[in-house]
């Protein structure tokens with residue numbers, strides 16, 4: 001057995017956190033031979049609820065669970081963390097855009113970045129889930145100057161998985177047979193789910209679906225899926241979000257499959273003309289615990305306009321939080 005990996009989770013008593021704790025402790029994220037220590041962080045009003053989660057984790061007697069820390073102190077929760085899942089933040093309600101949460105949630109991520117900078121493993125892999133996820137990740141990263149910028153990512157894997165599901169339903173293909181899906185940009189309604197490079201059971205996806213469905217059904221459905229879940233459930237996606245967070249970290253740590261890639265929001269480096277300064281979702285492959293942006297994909301005029309729109313929104317969000325960077 002390997003040494004235990006320390007996984008910090010903020011908002012661990014919330015809807016997503018509750019799912020994450022059990023699935024990670026069951027081995028879904030780091031594999032069946034990797035023990036974990038869960039370092040669960042909450043705010044004081046949720047302290048009792050967090051103790052309840054820890055009690056249930058103990059009661060499940062999960063073989064891979066080698067320790068539980070519950071705390072309301074960031075430095076205790078992030079101490080030596082190898083993986084940090086920053087989930088704790090307010091979810092949006094009906095009729096809100098995710099950017100509407102920026103003023104309230106943005107201020108959570110500066111102190112968390114500072115604490116990670118001070119006490120986490122130098123190799124800590126950070127995934128921001130709390131919305132607006134890309135810009136919150138930027139805030140955390142800017143406040144952690146001693147950690148490599150590439151350790152900070154935000155979640156667009158849920159959008160990626162949603163896009164697989166929509167195309168699977170439309171074409172009657174199982175989603176595991178669909179490869180090279182890409183979500184570009186922001187985890188918001190300007191995100192761009194791109195079918196141009198997708199291989200659907202050996203065929204080019206754009207040859208299988210008509211343009212009208214792609215532009216007027218697929219793209220808006222994926223962009224608005226979060227809002228549709230809130231409308232249906234009365235609460236934002238939780239189990240699917242936790243599942244996608246697990247996919248994101250699993251692939252980052254253990255590597256992506258063959259010639260497939262995944263969507264990860266990572267610090268822009270000039271690839272595809274997206275200048276540094278924002279956390280932007282790109283197609284990425286992962287190997288040896290490092291992500292790499294897939295290079296050289298053709299971007300046609302239609303796609304370019306959508307990349308520009310989502311980049312513009314991210315730069316506006318950045319401007320709105322300049323004082324926190």
Ligand SMILES: NC(=O)c1ccc[n+]([C@@H]2O[C@H](COP(=O)([O-])OP(=O)(O)OC[C@H]3O[C@@H](n4cnc5c(N)ncnc54)[C@H](O)[C@@H]3O)[C@@H](O)[C@H]2O)c1
Nearest residue numbers: 011013014015016042046088089090091129130131155241
């Ligand atoms: N990126 C994505 O794809 C995606 C998907 C779904 C949800 N989300 C976002 O994830 C966040 C959490 O969603 P949820 O459904 O679990 O919400 P929730 O309200 O059920 O849980 C949030 C938890 O975070 C805690 N919390 C708040 N501030 C905190 C802080 N400063 N430090 C530590 N904990 C804190 C709360 O006490 C609560 O227990 C929301 O912002 C939501 O919009 C993102």
Ligand SMILES: O=C(O)C[C@H](O)C(=O)O
Nearest residue numbers: 092098131226227236237
């Ligand atoms: O849409 C939301 O506000 C929650 C989450 O970001 C989602 O995509 O489901």
